[in-house]
Amino acid sequence: MAELLVEVESVTKTYRLGGRLARKPPTVAVGGVSVAIAAGESVGVVGESGSGKSTLAGIICGLVRPDSGSVRVAGREVYARRGLDRTIWRTVQMVFQDPYTSLNPAMTVAEIVAEPSRLWHGMDRREADRRALELLDRVGLSAGAAQSRPDSLSGGQRQRASIARALAVSPSLVVLDESVSALDVSVQAQILQLLLDLRRENDLAYMLISHDISVIRLVCDRILVMNGGEVVEELLSAGLTEEAARHPYTRRLLSAVPTMAVDRQG
Amino acid sequence: MADAQAVLRVTGLTVELDRQGGSTPLVTDVSFAIGRGEMVGMVGESGSGKSLTASAVAGVLPRGVRPAGGAIEVDGAVDGGATGPATRRAARRGVAMVFQNPMTSLNPSMRVGDQVAEAIRLRRPGTSRREARRAAVEALDRVEITRPAERARQYPFEFSGGMRQRVMIAIAIAGEPSVLVADEPTTALDVTVQRGVMDLLDRLRLDLGLAVLFVSHDLALVGERCDRLLVMYAGELVESGVTADVLRRPSHPYVRALQQCTPEHALAVGALRPLPGRVPQAGEVRSGCRFTPRCALRTEECERDHPALETRGSGHLVRCHHARGSEE
Numbered sequence: 001m002a003e004l005l006v007e008v009e010s011v012t013k014t015y016r017l018g019g020r021l022a023r024k025p026p027t028v029a030v031g032g033v034s035v036a037i038a039a040g041e042s043v044g045v046v047g048e049s050g051s052g053k054s055t056l057a058g059i060i061c062g063l064v065r066p067d068s069g070s071v072r073v074a075g076r077e078v079y080a081r082r083g084l085d086r087t088i089w090r091t092v093q094m095v096f097q098d099p100y101t102s103l104n105p106a107m108t109v110a111e112i113v114a115e116p117s118r119l120w121h122g123m124d125r126r127e128a129d130r131r132a133l134e135l136l137d138r139v140g141l142s143a144g145a146a147q148s149r150p151d152s153l154s155g156g157q158r159q160r161a162s163i164a165r166a167l168a169v170s171p172s173l174v175v176l177d178e179s180v181s182a183l184d185v186s187v188q189a190q191i192l193q194l195l196l197d198l199r200r201e202n203d204l205a206y207m208l209i210s211h212d213i214s215v216i217r218l219v220c221d222r223i224l225v226m227n228g229g230e231v232v233e234e235l236l237s238a239g240l241t242e243e244a245a246r247h248p249y250t251r252r253l254l255s256a257v258p259t260m261a262v263d264r265q266g
Numbered sequence: 267m268a269d270a271q272a273v274l275r276v277t278g279l280t281v282e283l284d285r286q287g288g289s290t291p292l293v294t295d296v297s298f299a300i301g302r303g304e305m306v307g308m309v310g311e312s313g314s315g316k317s318l319t320a321s322a323v324a325g326v327l328p329r330g331v332r333p334a335g336g337a338i339e340v341d342g343a344v345d346g347g348a349t350g351p352a353t354r355r356a357a358r359r360g361v362a363m364v365f366q367n368p369m370t371s372l373n374p375s376m377r378v379g380d381q382v383a384e385a386i387r388l389r390r391p392g393t394s395r396r397e398a399r400r401a402a403v404e405a406l407d408r409v410e411i412t413r414p415a416e417r418a419r420q421y422p423f424e425f426s427g428g429m430r431q432r433v434m435i436a437i438a439i440a441g442e443p444s445v446l447v448a449d450e451p452t453t454a455l456d457v458t459v460q461r462g463v464m465d466l467l468d469r470l471r472l473d474l475g476l477a478v479l480f481v482s483h484d485l486a487l488v489g490e491r492c493d494r495l496l497v498m499y500a501g502e503l504v505e506s507g508v509t510a511d512v513l514r515r516p517s518h519p520y521v522r523a524l525q526q527c528t529p530e531h532a533l534a535v536g537a538l539r540p541l542p543g544r545v546p547q548a549g550e551v552r553s554g555c556r557f558t559p560r561c562a563l564r565t566e567e568c569e570r571d572h573p574a575l576e577t578r579g580s581g582h583l584v585r586c587h588h589a590r591g592s593e594e
Contacts, residue, residue: 189540217533
């Protein structure tokens with residue numbers, strides 16, 4: 001067994017919707033989930049909205065304290081009793097679903113992407129800037145876009161800037177929450193290729209949350225299927241067919257995927 | 267398609283962005299027609315002009331952007347050129363639009379049923395409130411929202427993404443349009459929910475004889491659902507034709523490259539083939555073929571001459587000096 005990067009043990013998180021005074025019963029977002037991710041592994045997560053995918057991602061990344069259970073990243077307890085272990089952000093980075101609220105509007109894209117290199121790796125300004133431009137180029141953002149502020153970029157450009165910012169930390173694991181599904185296929189292909197390359201070059205592990213099962217099958221070896229806050233099925237990408245899936249949601253998901261070449265005359 | 271029965275006919279549509287000291291073309295000379303009950307897909311990357319073409323058809327172009335030429339004809343009423351305000355209004359009224367994000371298009375503080383009723387009363391001003399409310403419940407039922415009478419009294423936040431998009435469709439068809447423009451209506455939805463909404467659109471266009479212009483960046487989805495495809499690049503049409511012709515035997519190198527970028531294609535051949543470069547921005551448009559810098563087949567001719575949209579088989583149009591014919 002390769003060294004485990006992330007060990008999540010039976011974590012549970014419940015939310016009270018509508019505040020404490022609401023009469024609604026608390027919602028179990030994640031109920032007793034255990035996941036292990038080894039260095040250089042690629043894990044895909046699928047599930048309907050509300051199945052707990054994003055909450056699980058937040059728990060793994062040190063952003064959502066679970067009600068119970070434990071999370072260890074590189075052997076260190078993330079949610080220790082004395083407080084959050086912030087050093088885990090050197091190891092784990094997250095790219096959020098919404099590229100509109102996750103970038104500092106007062107900085108240029110190049111500054112945003114250079115910041116982690118200075119903060120986490122002690123690079124001087126010139127070195128950090130050079131690395132930022134290199135990363136922005138790898139996600140397909142031009143030098144012009146690099147000098148812009150986030151609000152003058154399109155949604156797809158911002159999403160790519162967020163991905164570059166997360167990678168600038170040189171994390172061992174990056175968690176991408178629906179970060180590629182709304183991108184143009186050309187840009188999406190570029191980002192997916194980058195993930196595959198970084199995995200090969202730097203042993204980067206990634207966890208990709210997406211409703212696009214084709215994307216997940218393409219770049220992930222292992223697929224977790226979530227439903228009702230639980231991991232209901234775990235599959236291998238290789239040779240995945242509708243018949244191989246046992247859970248009804250997985251079957252529905254696989255059969256709902258549009259197929260490219262359909263003979264409409266036939 | 268039989269052009270004679272086209273419900274929507276767009277001819278030579280040009281859209282421009284007004285700027286100080288001049289204007290920049292964003293969409294150039296786009297022509298197409300959609301027949302009754304037909305669903306036509308419009309695809310291309312961001313910046314290709316697909317959403318602007320759709321917005322021009324629906325008459326909802328953003329501020330500072332205006333139609334600078336061409337005509338949009340809906341059920342024989344023409345908007346554009348020298349037409350008067352009455353025919354222009356008639357053409358407008360024939361078109362309804364559904365957007366990508368149903369949360370920001372619905373009024374969060376108004377009951378869902380009242381929002382549908384409002385659309386009905388706009389279409390038929392004499393309708394009483396009670397009658398409009400009853401018709402709204404019927405409309406919600408038609409978009410397959412269960413317990414429509416009860417749901418009509420709820421607010422948008424009580425609806426899931428897929429259900430909200432169904433409400434938007436109910437509002438769109440309440441105006442009894444002949445053309446429905448759907449701009450990425452399922453992009454924000456889960457695939458299983460997407461399938462339900464697409465099935466609904468399919469059924470409605472057949473039941474009501476709607477001409478649907480379906481804008482999407484998802485080639486696989488469009489390939490599965492649309493009769494014909496229009497592919498846009500840098501503000502102009504580069505290929506159009508029957509879906510099977512365009513996707514099975516793509517003639518334009520751009521369409522082939524786009525297809526090779528899809529995860530479905532990569533899974534089939536075992537390798538990703540990213541398309542290098544990006545769509546030229548407004549104002550960066552070159553003199554020759556607009557796809558030249560990214561094209562694997564480029565020659566001197568491409569640098570020099572802007573190719574025309576030419577027929578390569580029945581109903582199959584391609585804008586490329588090196589196009590493959592669909593009948594080879």
